[in-house]
Amino acid sequence: MPTAASTTPTDITRTAVASFDGCDNERLRRVMQGLAQHLHAFATEVELTQEEWEAGIRFLTETGHITDDRRQEFILWSDVLGLSMLVDALEHAAPDEATESTVLGPFYVPGAELRAFGAAIAEEPAGEPAWVHGHVRDVDGNPIPGAELDIWQNGDDRLYAVQNPDAPENHLRGRFHTRDDGGYAFLAVRPVPYTIPDDGPVGRMLAATARHPWRPAHIHMIVRAAGYRTLATHIFDAGSEYLESDAVFAVKPSLLREFVQRSEDDPERPAGVTGPWWSVENDLVLVGGDQAGEPTDPGRTA
Amino acid sequence: MPTAASTTPTDITRTAVASFDGCDNERLRRVMQGLAQHLHAFATEVELTQEEWEAGIRFLTETGHITDDRRQEFILWSDVLGLSMLVDALEHAAPDEATESTVLGPFYVPGAELRAFGAAIAEEPAGEPAWVHGHVRDVDGNPIPGAELDIWQNGDDRLYAVQNPDAPENHLRGRFHTRDDGGYAFLAVRPVPYTIPDDGPVGRMLAATARHPWRPAHIHMIVRAAGYRTLATHIFDAGSEYLESDAVFAVKPSLLREFVQRSEDDPERPAGVTGPWWSVENDLVLVGGDQAGEPTDPGRTA
Numbered sequence: 001m002p003t004a005a006s007t008t009p010t011d012i013t014r015t016a017v018a019s020f021d022g023c024d025n026e027r028l029r030r031v032m033q034g035l036a037q038h039l040h041a042f043a044t045e046v047e048l049t050q051e052e053w054e055a056g057i058r059f060l061t062e063t064g065h066i067t068d069d070r071r072q073e074f075i076l077w078s079d080v081l082g083l084s085m086l087v088d089a090l091e092h093a094a095p096d097e098a099t100e101s102t103v104l105g106p107f108y109v110p111g112a113e114l115r116a117f118g119a120a121i122a123e124e125p126a127g128e129p130a131w132v133h134g135h136v137r138d139v140d141g142n143p144i145p146g147a148e149l150d151i152w153q154n155g156d157d158r159l160y161a162v163q164n165p166d167a168p169e170n171h172l173r174g175r176f177h178t179r180d181d182g183g184y185a186f187l188a189v190r191p192v193p194y195t196i197p198d199d200g201p202v203g204r205m206l207a208a209t210a211r212h213p214w215r216p217a218h219i220h221m222i223v224r225a226a227g228y229r230t231l232a233t234h235i236f237d238a239g240s241e242y243l244e245s246d247a248v249f250a251v252k253p254s255l256l257r258e259f260v261q262r263s264e265d266d267p268e269r270p271a272g273v274t275g276p277w278w279s280v281e282n283d284l285v286l287v288g289g290d291q292a293g294e295p296t297d298p299g300r301t302a
Numbered sequence: 303m304p305t306a307a308s309t310t311p312t313d314i315t316r317t318a319v320a321s322f323d324g325c326d327n328e329r330l331r332r333v334m335q336g337l338a339q340h341l342h343a344f345a346t347e348v349e350l351t352q353e354e355w356e357a358g359i360r361f362l363t364e365t366g367h368i369t370d371d372r373r374q375e376f377i378l379w380s381d382v383l384g385l386s387m388l389v390d391a392l393e394h395a396a397p398d399e400a401t402e403s404t405v406l407g408p409f410y411v412p413g414a415e416l417r418a419f420g421a422a423i424a425e426e427p428a429g430e431p432a433w434v435h436g437h438v439r440d441v442d443g444n445p446i447p448g449a450e451l452d453i454w455q456n457g458d459d460r461l462y463a464v465q466n467p468d469a470p471e472n473h474l475r476g477r478f479h480t481r482d483d484g485g486y487a488f489l490a491v492r493p494v495p496y497t498i499p500d501d502g503p504v505g506r507m508l509a510a511t512a513r514h515p516w517r518p519a520h521i522h523m524i525v526r527a528a529g530y531r532t533l534a535t536h537i538f539d540a541g542s543e544y545l546e547s548d549a550v551f552a553v554k555p556s557l558l559r560e561f562v563q564r565s566e567d568d569p570e571r572p573a574g575v576t577g578p579w580w581s582v583e584n585d586l587v588l589v590g591g592d593q594a595g596e597p598t599d600p601g602r603t604a
Contacts (some may be wrong), residue, residue, distance in 0.1 A: 009391045016384025021513040031348050036383050037346035043388050046336040053389045060376045064366015074362045082318025086345050087355045089311045209325040234339050252309040259463040
């Protein structure tokens with residue numbers, strides 16, 4: 001027992017998967033059948049109880065009700081379960097020479113102000129100045145002039161401008177273009193670790209499983225150039241806490257950068273900077289359209 | 303590529319699963335690690351794209367926003383993906399002699415009126431009369447006196463009383479006790495097929511995948527008796543449409559019953575019945591506490 005006379009878990013899984021056989025959109029059929037198959041495999045493997053299923057329904061319902069135009073708790077679930085990073089990795093496999101991508105995160109707002117080479121992105125005091133500079137190149141080392149860097153970061157109050165109704169709209173964000181040699185520079189602030197929103201269902205799950213809600217210090221950027229694949233990535237502060245336990249798994253070793261401490265009398269001090277400052281070098285390598293490639297998983301069919 | 307130098311999908315899955323290693327609630331750790339593992343296996347196997355992930359987030363968000371005190375779209379997802387039936391089967395494995403369970407569904411309301419042996423459950427005209435009768439027994443064939451049957455069904459307008467604000471509160475539902483010989487009887491109406499709520503995200507998925515939203519005709523019952531495991535099941539009308547394609551996969555062959563057509567002058571005609579009527583015999587077998595047993599999957603550890 002169960003025997004042939006009763007309807008077994010295996011029967012139910014087979015029937016649920018087969019219910020999509022008639023779907024003539026081949027891709028949709030594959031996704032829905034994969035979803036049903038793996039959902040059933042999960043429940044069967046852990047022997048999910050009725051009570052646990054009810055708790056799951058309650059968590060999903062609360063997630064739906066806390067989600068609005070300013071808060072996206074479903075994306076947060078995807079982030080803290082590592083799904084967001086996985087989807088990024090599946091889609092953005094690239095040659096080793098290329099800069100790795102990472103999560104976009106919920107705080108990106110398009111349309112930041114276009115700023116001059118070396119300009120500051122902080123529109124009010126937000127932490128210790130950090131001079132970020134480097135070159136944008138292709139995988140063969142050729143400079144890419146006219147590439148656009150779209151930058152955003154949090155300040156030392158842990159907040160992005162979009163989270164703070166009192167902050168100027170363009171505070172701690174800006175767009176920059178590379179020069180003829182592919183070079184770029186801007187004046188950021190040294191970022192600080194912060195917590196993902198942890199006052200909802202995701203935060204309760206993290207607390208119940210002894211996980212913390214912190215992300216290590218980082219600066220976001222999207223790099224765009226005609227003929228190249230758009231890159232969304234971070235500069236992670238190599239000296240930050242939480243690099244080994246980012247709540248959303250976005251850290252990749254290749255994205256760590258040293259923030260080098262500089263003195264007030266350093267001859268390279270950027271204009272307008274007083275007191276101690278930091279500098280960080282960050283070269284970026286973009287993948288051309290024909291080099292984008294695909295991952296080479298053995299199971300891959302296309 | 304990807305090679306050791308980049309962060310692979312496999313790395314991300316391993317890190318996400320390991321993030322729960324510190325959870326000292328062993329059961330919660332197993333469930334969350336299983337969830338992360340299978341969610342990642344799904345995305346990796348179907349090579350889920352960023353665009354599909356976004357569509358998934360949109361569907362979940364809409365599901366959250368349509369769900370309220372009267373509409374539970376997350377349970378509907380669980381139903382149409384076969385998860386609800388699977389969880390029922392995992393929890394309620396039973397000896398072959400026992401009556402099989404099936405989904406509770408969203409239309410059960412506790413506290414139905416207690417009615418006399420043979421009484422009608424329809425409080426206003428709702429379809430052709432159907433005399434439902436049988437015995438409640440244990441797996442050894444001994445009658446169970448004093449068992450409670452909690453009955454609910456839809457009428458020929460396809461609606462349950464709880465869906466129709468104009469219907470009397472106890473319309474098409476009632477509780478009955480078995481007599482000393484374990485016998486019970488009540489006057490129902492012949493049920494008709496109906497659609498699950500299909501004006502939301504679940505309905506859009508069904509339409510996109512060429513699935514229909516219909517359920518075959520059935521009568522719900524919960525059977526309770528001291529010392530026995532409570533049984534939630536259906537009587538399926540063996541002559542109904544959609545038995546092979548129930549939108550929620552609740553049909554089990556052992557639950558099909560013939561509705562036998564009877565004439566007005568049949569001497570067994572129940573009191574108060576005029577015109578043609580139907581009868582259906584439905585014996586029920588309950589599992590005692592010590593016979594409840596557990597499924598015998600080879601992978602089972604407890």
